[in-house]
Amino acid sequence: MSTALLIMIGLALFLGLVLGYAAIKFKVAESPLVQKIDAILPQTQCGQCGFPGCKPYATAIASGEADINQCPPGGEEGIHKLAELLGVDPKPLNAEHGVPKPKSVAVIDEELCIGCTLCIQACPVDAILGAAKHMHTVIAKECTGCELCIPPCPVDCIQMQVVQEDLTTWKSKYPLHEIRNV
Amino acid sequence: MRTLYQFHGGVHPAEHKQESSAHPIVMAPLPTQLIVPLQQHIGQRAKPLVQIGDRVLKGQMIGQADGATSCAVHAPTSGSVSAIEMMPMPHPSSLPDLCISITPDGADEWITRTALDYQNMNPGEVRNRLRDFGLAGLGGAVFPSHVKLNPGKLDKVPTLILNGAECEPWITCDDLLMRERAAEIIAGAKIMQYLLSADAVLIGIEDNKPQAIAAMRAACAATGFEVIAVPTRYPSGGAKQLTKILTGKEPPSGGRSTDIGVQIFNVATAYSVARAVLHGEPMISRIVTVTGNVEQPRNYEVLLGTPVKELVALTGKQRNDTQSYIMGGPMMGFALPTDNVPVIKASNCLIASSPSLFPAPPPALPCIRCTQCAQACPVNLQPQDLYWFSRGREFGKAQEYNLFDCIECGCCDYVCPSHIPLVQYYRFAKSEIWAREREKQQADLARERHEFRLARIEREKKERADKLAAKTQGSKAPAANADIDPKKAAIQAAIERAKLKRSGVTPKNVENLSVETLKEIDEIEARRTQLKQAMEKQSDSPK
Ligand code: SF4
Ligand code: SF4
Ligand code: SF4
Numbered sequence: 076m077s078t079a080l081l082i083m084i085g086l087a088l089f090l091g092l093v094l095g096y097a098a099i100k101f102k103v104a105e106s107p108l109v110q111k112i113d114a115i116l117p118q119t120q121c122g123q124c125g126f127p128g129c130k131p132y133a134t135a136i137a138s139g140e141a142d143i144n145q146c147p148p149g150g151e152e153g154i155h156k157l158a159e160l161l162g163v164d165p166k167p168l169n170a171e172h173g174v175p176k177p178k179s180v181a182v183i184d185e186e187l188c189i190g191c192t193l194c195i196q197a198c199p200v201d202a203i204l205g206a207a208k209h210m211h212t213v214i215a216k217e218c219t220g221c222e223l224c225i226p227p228c229p230v231d232c233i234q235m236q237v238v239q240e241d242l243t244t245w246k247s248k249y250p251l252h253e254i255r256n257v
Numbered sequence: 258m259r260t261l262y263q264f265h266g267g268v269h270p271a272e273h274k275q276e277s278s279a280h281p282i283v284m285a286p287l288p289t290q291l292i293v294p295l296q297q298h299i300g301q302r303a304k305p306l307v308q309i310g311d312r313v314l315k316g317q318m319i320g321q322a323d324g325a326t327s328c329a330v331h332a333p334t335s336g337s338v339s340a341i342e343m344m345p346m347p348h349p350s351s352l353p354d355l356c357i358s359i360t361p362d363g364a365d366e367w368i369t370r371t372a373l374d375y376q377n378m379n380p381g382e383v384r385n386r387l388r389d390f391g392l393a394g395l396g397g398a399v400f401p402s403h404v405k406l407n408p409g410k411l412d413k414v415p416t417l418i419l420n421g422a423e424c425e426p427w428i429t430c431d432d433l434l435m436r437e438r439a440a441e442i443i444a445g446a447k448i449m450q451y452l453l454s455a456d457a458v459l460i461g462i463e464d465n466k467p468q469a470i471a472a473m474r475a476a477c478a479a480t481g482f483e484v485i486a487v488p489t490r491y492p493s494g495g496a497k498q499l500t501k502i503l504t505g506k507e508p509p510s511g512g513r514s515t516d517i518g519v520q521i522f523n524v525a526t527a528y529s530v531a532r533a534v535l536h537g538e539p540m541i542s543r544i545v546t547v548t549g550n551v552e553q554p555r556n557y558e559v560l561l562g563t564p565v566k567e568l569v570a571l572t573g574k575q576r577n578d579t580q581s582y583i584m585g586g587p588m589m590g591f592a593l594p595t596d597n598v599p600v601i602k603a604s605n606c607l608i609a610s611s612p613s614l615f616p617a618p619p620p621a622l623p624c625i626r627c628t629q630c631a632q633a634c635p636v637n638l639q640p641q642d643l644y645w646f647s648r649g650r651e652f653g654k655a656q657e658y659n660l661f662d663c664i665e666c667g668c669c670d671y672v673c674p675s676h677i678p679l680v681q682y683y684r685f686a687k688s689e690i691w692a693r694e695r696e697k698q699q700a701d702l703a704r705e706r707h708e709f710r711l712a713r714i715e716r717e718k719k720e721r722a723d724k725l726a727a728k729t730q731g732s733k734a735p736a737a738n739a740d741i742d743p744k745k746a747a748i749q750a751a752i753e754r755a756k757l758k759r760s761g762v763t764p765k766n767v768e769n770l771s772v773e774t775l776k777e778i779d780e781i782e783a784r785r786t787q788l789k790q791a792m793e794k795q796s797d798s799p800k
Contacts, residue, residue, distance in 0.1 A: 128707060189777040200710065201706055201710050240350075240352065252678055
């Protein structure tokens with residue numbers, strides 16, 4: 076048990092270092108506009124916009140090849156921010172690309188998982204852990220809710236669960252009160 | 258005579274103190290059940306140390322501090338752990354959080370208590386012990402005290418302020434504590450002074466509490482501590498406001514009081530520090546004012562974890578027109594959605610609210626920009642602008658206008674002739690900004706992980722290509738073995754697939770999988786059909 080823990084901790088530390096190194100090493104020089112657009116996109120990396128990730132969509136917007144209303148996870152607010160950045164009029168979300176959904180995370184039924192690793196290969200942010208033929212688990216904190224792991228699973232054991240509000244994510248609601256107009 | 262300074266604005270609502278302050282503190286009896294939340298302080302939730310069925314003693318640590326900003330929780334009496342589960346919390350949402358339920362055994366049997374010889378201990382060690390005693394600020398903010406008692410890089414904090422102002426209407430728990438237990442409060446202040454190496458200890462009390470002032474002055478004799486009566490004006494008990502009144506200094510916007518050499522604690526926190534250090538008693542109880550629409554308003558010493566329902570029942574029969582209980586005062590508190598929640602370290606006061614005591618505000622009118630709110634704001638903000646931006650969801654603008662300096666004191670609400678629930682708008686705007694901050698952090702993490710993944714895939718591709726190149730150049734690989742296996746596997750896989758098709762289940766994505774994996778899929782599918790059948794049987798069978 077403790078060795079497993081140590082290995083995991085070691086792995087986490089190592090990957091963290093690699094990640095940090097990669098962030099520096101693989102930094103590609105790109106246009107500041109693409110970066111600004113990418114900063115607005117939600118980074119779900121779901122591909123619903125028709126591009127293989129948020130950065131490619133950002134690049135396409137920057138070069139005028141894609142419209143600003145193709146990202147369902149970003150929703151209306153995302154469109155408004157893009158419109159503001161680019162100095163164009165906001166428009167409603169293009170429903171062809173999907174509709175906004177409440178934030179969800181993938182959950183693997185550990186009873187049914189056969190450890191085939193297909194979901195790991197599909198996950199755009201490496202949020203699924205597990206070795207070949209061993210049960211797999213989603214790290215909820217890192218899951219973006221992109222749903223890309225669902226179709227590849229041969230035994231349909233992955234489900235999306237809506238993230239429930241808890242005390243740390245609870246939001247004070249917009250005040251509802253009567254206003255008398257004069 | 259010390260010169261006192263004035264903070265900007267403030268209001269003076271009806272005090273309603275005499276209702277509950279006329280009687281001495283009463284010990285609340287043992288409740289039938291104690292629900293002890295693991296998160297009663299700002300910071301990380303404590304980690305449970307016990308299991309269901311364990312017998313615990315009064316004062317035994319049942320939740321351990323987790324990380325630097327966290328503190329422990331303890332069993333308030335002896336008994337057995339009956340549950341460790343998510344229970345509704347005393348919060349505007351009543352959302353659940355992890356709690357340890359204890360069924361008291363009636364013996365009220367203590368752990369062995371030992372006083373700390375704190376003057377001969379390393380200050381860091383004393384602070385760790387305070388953390389393990391569960392010390393958190395009892396004024397309502399419940400910040401872990403050991404963190405605030407660390408002078409950090411500065412070798413000292415010159416001024417220690419004890420806050421006994423208790424400026425909110427209806428609340429009298431600090432007043433009664435100062436009247437009855439002044440000596441212990443001062444003993445606690447001495448320990449705090451020692452830990453901070455403070456030169457001066459100032460104790461600020463609103464001048465509407467003459468008995469408390471007299472008791473504290475008597476207890477301070479020959480200590481050099483100074484008890485200062487401050488004018489009664491809400492919110493003089495705000496940390497920044499009291500600091501301003503007593504020292505004339507104000508921490509910068511977004512800064513801390515230690516930036517100007519001041520640390521400030523509630524008097525009840527000082528009392529608890531004394532109980533912990535001098536008697537070995539962890540924080541397991543607090544004084545709670547129960548007042549408002551009740552038969553006998555009183556101050557009770559209540560075990561933390563006591564259900565609100567059982568506590569308010571002590572004041573007599575519940576009146577029919579009581580609509581809810583407010584935790585905290587009428588200015589900064591909130592209505593509890595249910596009385597099925599426990600008393601926690603932050604519960605200084607429970608007010609039974611009725612339509613006659615707290616009538617619903619009349620419908621709001623549009624803002625007439627009269628700036629009365631700005632005159633009342635003790636932080637010198639422009640509430641009417643903050644309202645405008647919050648209402649219009651212009652959160653960036655609201656932040657520019659220092660939304661986060663707002664202490665939600667409610668002075669602006671109180672004076673607004675248009676009866677606009679201003680603070681509700683500020684709370685809404687603040688939590689939206691926090692939510693966006695969280696989303697941004699998540700997006701940044703996702704971006705970083707995605708980029709790393711792309712780089713990794715790229716690297717692996719290159720490595721594979723390099724290997725292949727090396728192979729074709731080098732020795733001819735003995736292809737025989739490699740040739741037979743895949744063929745065999747493919748045939749086997751086809752057989753398996755056919756088998757599956759026959760039995761009516763068709764897993765997807767099964768091309769290019771190994772035979773073992775296919776077999777496993779087969780097994781899983783068998784298990785699922787069994788499960789499905791069992792479930793169908795269950796739903797078929799009559800109830
Ligand atoms: S649709 Fe998905 S992949 Fe495309 S920009 Fe939005 S979150 Fe990113
Ligand atoms: S007191 Fe009310 S009406 Fe007057 S300026 Fe402030 S918000 Fe507007
Ligand atoms: S609630 Fe905020 S804005 Fe209103 S008076 Fe108090 S500090 Fe000022």
